[in-house]
Amino acid sequence: MLSAAEKALISSIWQKAAPNSEQLGFEALQRMLIVFPQTKTYFKHMDLSKGSADIRKHGAKVIQAIGEAALDIDNMASTLSNLSSLHAYNLRVDPVNFSFLSHSVLVVLASHLSEDFTPEAHAAFDKFLAAVAAILSEKYR
Numbered sequence: 001m002l003s004a005a006e007k008a009l010i011s012s013i014w015q016k017a018a019p020n021s022e023q024l025g026f027e028a029l030q031r032m033l034i035v036f037p038q039t040k041t042y043f044k045h046m047d048l049s050k051g052s053a054d055i056r057k058h059g060a061k062v063i064q065a066i067g068e069a070a071l072d073i074d075n076m077a078s079t080l081s082n083l084s085s086l087h088a089y090n091l092r093v094d095p096v097n098f099s100f101l102s103h104s105v106l107v108v109l110a111s112h113l114s115e116d117f118t119p120e121a122h123a124a125f126d127k128f129l130a131a132v133a134a135i136l137s138e139k140y141r
């Protein structure tokens, strides 16, 4: 459960990140694929060479979904419902992988937002990404 203060921090971080979100999404997805190479098994149909247009395009989609959830935190579960079904029933992504993407997103936010990404903002965004991951994983059960 996110507190009002955490929600305010998440919203403020997202406002700062949003103008550059496509680049952030690209960097986060690319980072996940490099740091956690086992995640590449889900993207065999894409060009996974460094800097590829496929990684850029998909990273933009992923961060857009995260942004939509951040803009309407109280309704996250319904905002993400279709994606939850997609990842559980169609893609069958092992839930362990969500933490790899979350970690990569946090690192990229830290590198772009620098001192704006305070420890408190980091903690709040980490909690938010864990909530996103929980929603995307809940239909596996």
Ligand code: HEM
Binding pocket: 039, 042, 043, 058, 061, 062, 063, 065, 066, 083, 086, 087, 091, 093, 097, 098, 099, 101, 102, 132, 133, 136
């Ligand atoms: C597709 C979001 C985590 C694997 C997608 C799409 C979005 C998305 C928006 C596109 C859906 C569409 O085109 O209708 C997210 C979010 C995540 C997440 C918000 C967590 C915060 C992951 C993880 C993996 C993964 C951890 C695997 C390591 C895939 C795959 C596709 C996909 C394989 C289909 C790609 C394609 O063929 O176009 N995801 N995703 N996702 N996701 Fe995720």
